[in-house]
Amino acid sequence: WEIPALHCALYGFCECGFRPDVAAMECDLARNVFGQNLAHKLLVKAMKEFLDNDSPSKPLVLSFHGWSGTGKTFVSSLIIKHLYEEGSQSHFVHHFSPILHFPHTQNIKHYKEDLRRWIQGNLTACGRSVFVFEEMDKMHPGMIDTIASFLGSSWVVYGSNYRKAIFIFISNAGGEDINEIALDYWRHRKDRDEIQLQQIESAISKAVSSNPKHGFWQSQIIDQKLIDVIVPFLPLRPHHVRLCIENEMLQQGLALNETLVNKVADSIVYFPEKEKVFSLTGCKTIASRLSYYV
Numbered sequence: 001w002e003i004p005a006l007h008c009a010l011y012g013f014c015e016c017g018f019r020p021d022v023a024a025m026e027c028d029l030a031r032n033v034f035g036q037n038l039a040h041k042l043l044v045k046a047m048k049e050f051l052d053n054d055s056p057s058k059p060l061v062l063s064f065h066g067w068s069g070t071g072k073t074f075v076s077s078l079i080i081k082h083l084y085e086e087g088s089q090s091h092f093v094h095h096f097s098p099i100l101h102f103p104h105t106q107n108i109k110h111y112k113e114d115l116r117r118w119i120q121g122n123l124t125a126c127g128r129s130v131f132v133f134e135e136m137d138k139m140h141p142g143m144i145d146t147i148a149s150f151l152g153s154s155w156v157v158y159g160s161n162y163r164k165a166i167f168i169f170i171s172n173a174g175g176e177d178i179n180e181i182a183l184d185y186w187r188h189r190k191d192r193d194e195i196q197l198q199q200i201e202s203a204i205s206k207a208v209s210s211n212p213k214h215g216f217w218q219s220q221i222i223d224q225k226l227i228d229v230i231v232p233f234l235p236l237r238p239h240h241v242r243l244c245i246e247n248e249m250l251q252q253g254l255a256l257n258e259t260l261v262n263k264v265a266d267s268i269v270y271f272p273e274k275e276k277v278f279s280l281t282g283c284k285t286i287a288s289r290l291s292y293y294v
């Protein structure tokens with residue numbers, strides 16, 4: 001046994017500050033995330049099921065997809081905030097970005113080995129670790145397969161339960177298809193909350209499998225169906241943008257001011273050009289725009 005695993009087994013200290021509060025998570029998501037009812041429902045259900053099970057059969061693997069600025073990174077941070085005593089400051093939360101951590105194609109072999117060791121070492125130290133992989137569409141294809149064995153049910157080491165980990169993959173893949181589906185619903189005056197997950201899932205799968213630059217391209221993770229939940233993020237409507245602006249004003253300690261909200265909202269580009277249905281940048285640039293107009 002590795003020392004931390006033995007320590008865990010003997011003293012029951014494996015949970016590493018893991019204090020999930022799904023009710024608070026649900027409340028935070030409902031109050032602060034706009035226009036993502038489908039993602040909200042899927043995530044709360046997945047979290048409840050996974051966390052209620054003391055001995056899950058595999059780690060929870062989530063894949064977030066959607067257009068830029070729709071809340072993928074934001075939601076991942078809200079989830080993490082309610083999982084650990086120390087929230088996102090927890091030492092058991094690990095973020096990876098291909099541009100930052102795996103920038104050079106010629107070093108892939110080393111990156112793969114380092115990543116595998118890093119995951120294994122951290123899972124040994126804490127089975128309740130969370131790993132977030134950002135910008136999966138910029139990850140070298142083949143790279144992520146090095147961790148495929150950690151995502152299934154077969155990888156077990158005495159004294160530590162690796163199946164309690166959570167993996168979150170984030171990418172824009174399928175974003176355009178999700179937007180098309182949402183636009184189609186809007187044009188047919190159908191409620192976007194009625195969008196069927198199956199319809200979106202197949203569009204995302206096609207987008208990933210047809211993009212040889214995506215980290216999941218021809219990946220074992222897809223072939224072996226290791227992703228538990230595909231979480232789509234819909235494009236944001238102008239009224240969602242206004243809610244983001246108001247939220248940002250409150251956070252910056254500014255009094256709500258309709259004129260200022262209008263100025264910021266009007267500065268955003270909406271698409272399609274003629275109908276102006278969705279924000280091109282979601283809520284991503286709100287904070288900086290607000291500072292500009294204050």
Ligand SMILES: Nc1ncnc2c1ncn2[C@@H]1O[C@H](COP(=O)(O)OP(=O)(O)OP(=O)(O)O)[C@@H](O)[C@H]1O
Pocket residue numbers: 032033034035036066067068069070071072073074075171172233236244282283284285
């Ligand atoms: N649906 C949303 N509800 C509330 N705020 C949002 C939402 N989407 C984005 N925001 C705000 O915009 C900021 C940027 O969003 P975020 O980084 O989560 O986008 P993203 O989907 O990860 O984009 P990208 O794909 O470009 O990385 C967030 O920190 C948050 O303040």
